[in-house]
Amino acid sequence: MQVVPVIDLLAGEVVRAVRGERSTYRPIHSALCSGCEPLAVARALLDYTGSSILYIADLDALTGGVPQAGVLAALLAALPATTIWLDGGFRDASAFAALVRQLGADGNRVAPVFASESLASPQAARDAFLHHPGAILSLDRRGDQILDPAGCWTDASLWPARVIVMTLERVGAFAGPELELLASIRRRAPGAMLIGAGGIRDAADLDGAVAAGADAWLVASALHDRRLAPHAVPR
Template identity: 60%
Template sequence: MILIPVIDLMHGQVVRAVRGNRQSYRPIESTLCRGSVPVDVASVLCDHCASPLLYIADLDALLGRVTQVSVLQDLLRALPATEIWLDAGFASAEAARRLRDALGADGARVVPVFASESLDSRAELQRCFADAAHPAGRDGVLSLDRRDGQRLDAAGCWDAPELWPARVIVMTLERVGSDAGPDLDTLADVRRKSPGVFAIGAGGIRDAADLDRAAQAGAGAWLVASALHDGRLARVSG
């Protein structure tokens, strides 16, 4: 099981995500570090997990505000050996390409996360992962998003497994920061639709036992934040 640490960015700070209610998020309080400065929090999380990957949700962009380009550039400079998976509300492969260009040379280390809640259309889903003219999409990750049993999916991503890329995130937003345990039923449903996909879970991990259960259910990786900040997952030896 690969543990992928997560930071949620809002107004230049790391905030604590709880059940997908983004307007109510507050600056992070962590047992691992002081304060909510993105570089500090990201560095300690990657070190704690011995992770070459970091998942970033730019909540300003997801809420329709300006993308936090300068914060992302600071993180890329501070973590030169880290691959960044970025959800910035991309509606299209072209939007991801423009942001990677704006980030400069370090933008090549950004893997776009195309979320079902954000993509414009089924055609755009296909373009993201099949169009050779859009490398920002070709190497990206798809996030299948749902909350309270409802798919967040105007583009119809959930029902088009033939268009899914090799890596798919199963994002159950009401489980994020909830201490409710991982949503293994939805993970299993995604794996039934596309048995060969590398499935990455998101939300609900409370402790190492949950990670073991998720691995047994077929998850190859899991996005984690709250259990790390609360000291419920031990440091991973490098």
């Protein structure tokens, strides 16, 4: 099991995500570091987990604003050994390409996360994974509501080699991971790298996620609150 630390960026600060209710997010308070400055938080999470990957949700872009290209460029420059998985609300392949052009050579270390809630259409999904073979699909859900204008949940032929199962209602809620859902996606994609998101409370939850078929999990709150001790984080 690989733990991938997460930062949610809003107006240049790291905020704490709770249940996907973005209007309620507030600046992060972490036991790992002081303040909400992105580089300080990113370094603390990477050091704590030993991860070489950082997942970033650009909430400005996700809510229809301007992508935080300056913040992303600064993080890439300061963290040369880190790969960023970026959810920037990309509607299609061209939206990601436009951002990468602003990042220069360091943009090669950014893997786009194309989210089912953001992709504009099935054709946009097909084109995104055709033009960006290293891209990641995020299958997004909030409660019983599938967030999916592109039809990604129903059409597994669209799925790339890496798939996130994003249960937004469990993010930051310490409600436990939705393992039955993850196991159902595993049955449909036996060869994919399957990444869970939302609900992790402790090391026992990570063990349960492995048993359900997860290869990795996106984690933020359980790290900031030290619910996962460094020695309990699988490397």
